[in-house]
Amino acid sequence: MPTIDIQYFKEDSFVHRLHPFTKVLFEIAVLVIAAAFNEPLFLAVVILAIIGVASLAKIPVRKFRYMWVLAYIVLFMVITQGVWFTSFGDFGDIDVEFEWRTLFHLWPAWAPGGPRIPVILEGANYGFSLGLRVVAISLAFPILVLTTHPSDLTRFLSQIRIGSWRIPYNVIFVFTTAFRYIPTVSREFDQTLDAQRSRGVNFGGYNPIRQIRVVMTLFVPVLTSSLLSAHDLTLALETRAFGAPTERTFIHEVHWRRADWGVCALLIIIAIGCLILANSYGLGVLPYTPQRNI
């Protein structure tokens, strides 16, 4: 079982039956809503809603196992924002009496010259919200790939027309192939990890210079075999007349159903509603959000 297992799996669920466009719109709606709010509580609700959609799609929890990596991203955001937040300078209509609350000092009081480098509660909170945005988007994204058959996705992308312009099939192919190869590369990675551990490589030590060397033993085999298999793929494609100048047809047609209208309308209403809540009423927006008027 590969570590990163983002591959279409067959299941009969409401989400699976939706048109790819509806699911793409869902991803866009998540992006918009996650960007609208920055209060952790609101983002937590968004994440819960995404988890709700995932369970509606009957996606097993183990498919999201690798998401623990995100914990590091959240932690990184919390610390960096906690330290540097106040240097943003312009916080808009912030109260004059407002004072930053110091959580603790990275350079503790008992150390010589301490205490220094305060970690600000508000900054940490803001960093936490940035981290939660990443979590929300990372959770939502696989739902499209996990519940849409790759050829449906290809079909959908090839249907997009703007005037007489269409997305070139080569581009669509690259796009869908990239998804198809995520689990393959993940499996290669796991096997390489096994092989190197078997000869005594110890992953997860504390010496950073050694760790870089150790990681090399993983990336070189994985990259070389990925490049080689990409080369094999081009040969396989050419023997099957890839790029022949004909109109492509598809066995499977994707159908737009009544439910898609409903879901799309709902998604647009929710997204616009959230934008209005956040921008006009300031709901779900931290009072000390840095102003960036560029």
Add this chain to the structure above:
Amino acid sequence: MASEAIIETRDLSYSYPGGISALSSVNLEIRQGEFVAIIGSNGSGKTTLVKHFNGLLKPSQGHVMVDGLDTRTTRVSELSRIVGFVFQNPDHQIFAYSVWEEASFGLKLHKLDAETVEQQTTEALQAVSLDELRDRHPRALSRGQRQRLATASILALRTPVLVLDEPTTGQDFLSRRQIMALAVELHADGRTVLMVTHDMALVAEYATRVIVMKDGAAVCDASPNEVFKQDEVLKSTGLDLPPVAKIARGLRAYGFSDTPLTQTELVENLLTAIRS
């Protein structure tokens, strides 16, 4: 020495994440100096089983003891000094810029002095006849040579136990022969050799003990001779008898009752039968 258990599994069960059961209460005792073949159809749990022998997988239930160490609490890097593991695909491990560097990598990790590294690496490369190509880039080698290089990188570690995971798959007759000759040599040298394979002819010719896996359980554990007598077990696992044993089976109707393992044995047995 020959009777001491170097690998022992007690009630070993393993389920992959997601709940797919791959092994169910396997009890085995591998003694020092044995040449064990682990056979079974695809998905029967052979590779899952051997991956427990150097701690790559930790038992869901039960214990695996390697030279007295519990694999649950011992690091893979530590177990790698006892159990050498040669994988089926060499491309999963080759990363260095030269043959010599690749083969010596494991030794360097064990922090041995330069002289020992040089000596053991050279010996390992000689054993797989790659010593002359020591400065070559591994990618410039043929597939068979790369497989032998991967084997050498494990041989250099001089582990008392050697696990070969389908060493002959995808190899031509000559490379197969070379690999097997090497395994035999190592076995004669007193090392314990475990081989996962589909190749029944190899099993018949070289193994001293055969473990048949089926649906995650060891259904049969005996000498090759005895295993090949149990047609039904083999048939139920989707395995076929080696050609020599098959011929002997065909001769049964004519009063021929032996189960020879090699071509020479078959010929000898036939000749004695005809003469008498």
